[in-house]
Amino acid sequence: MSTTESPAARRPGTCPRPEGLPRPDRCLVMGILNVTPDSFSDGGLYARTRQAIDRGLELAAQGADIVDVGGESTRPGARPVAVAEELARTVPVVSELARAGVRVSIDTMHAPVARAAVEAGACLVNDVSGGLADPDMAPAIAAAGVPYVATHWRAPSREMDRHAEYRDVVAEVAAELDARVRQLTAQGIDPARLVLDPGLGFSKRTEHDWTLLAGLGTLRQLGFPLLVGASRKRFIGAALANGGAGDVPPGGRDQATAAVSALAAAAGAFCVRVHDVRASLDAVRMAAAYAAPRS
Template sequence: MSDFIDKCREDIPLIMGVVNVTPDSFSDGGAYLAADKAIEHGKLLLKEGADILDIGGESTRPNAETVSIEEEIERILPVIEGLAVHAPYISIDTRNAATMQAAIQVGANIVNDVSGLTHDPDAADIVAQSGLPVCIMHMQGNPKTMQNAPTYENVIDEIMAFFEERLEFCSRRNLGSKSIVLDPGIGFGKTLEYNLLIIKNINKFKVFNCPVLLGVSRKSFINSLCDEPNPAGRIFGSISAALYGLENGVDIFRVHDVKETKQAFTVHRAIASAL
């Protein structure tokens, strides 16, 4: 899948559309829990311009309860099977090695692990054996505890150190940097101030020569700034943050609102390239 990493390095960033097959995700929990609804939604996101579909069966919102691996697999398998023939890239959003393996067998061709391959000791081997790209995300704590007063001495330096350690770990496990995407994990163990600093300094993570993924879509930091408790009402804030990322070298954007993000990027690119 080196073609995926090569595609990430092109001038036009990739858009990863979110398909939550969960009852409790923060933005659309329950809307796509039924497989047919999730497949329909995934097809819509592709029509709107998504390059990647990110399919997950376990919510990782703050205070989320864990689900059994069996239930997670039961949720995501029919959705991946239903979308694999339509999507060039399907990412499995999971921390669990067994779920990764099951998803890969039915068509997933990217692994997206919010724990950065720290949660399951078998995860790195599954990814290495598959030869697929993996998204390594930074998170302080775990989904249930991550927003309990997260603190850093220097949030950028600590995320950089985490990425450096993870890249060394991956190298030892036969996962070269040419198959790794880095995600600083907006909202995962971060306060408003930390989130803003990460976005402002997003280009610093390019030093590792890996594609950088940014997930700001509908996140609660927008509510903190704009007093918008309804996640669906945070589209404009999401796009504003994404445009900053676009101007600062982000390669992949994980979004709920594909059509709106694609339109904003198209107009921005047209203005920037006007002669």
């Protein structure tokens, strides 16, 4: 871990809040808006611009603190999308939602898309590669001065599962995220605007995901806000199946996702990224109420 002492490291138990984002007394809820034909659970539902805009407005009306617009699937095995296609899918949606007063983030690994989305009104860039997929990303974020989510990432979607090897997944993810922080800040990104994501499902097996959730307290010691993206993922489906529910498809995992949102919020996560906003919003409110008597 970094030897630089962060404000959060000096005050154990505090949850840092990045500049430029809301600061309610609870974990934030980010609503997922996949403007793609091939995302793992809702690909194609919002692939048309008008459908996507309406869905984004719906997520905001349900209480999403941020609506995360993504134009490239990052599910295991997904094929990359040309930047021009990603721009065409996302920028009109970002622009219309921002114009309507919705707080929007852009889910992208590509600097040209990040720049265009910020110009269109996005207030945050959510990069599942943590800046590793595009060397121009960090300078672009530094110039834009917006909050940036850096996810733990080892390889592109088409080969990520081959890199799911760990001796101590919490320690290794923490060390690799810390290395990314050093590199990103050396390239000019303001550490006050950084959010870290342990990358559940990205080069992780089911047991790794659960161990990382249980180790959020250790990851918080890095001194940065944590975003947890568990929604509908394979490790949730596996737990439901092992619990006797059978093979539950991604769209049937929202209640279980809300339970994970409550666990993440109780462990100090800054934000959860979910498909079903209402359920997880209730869940993080319960986590805040649970924590209140001890604060």
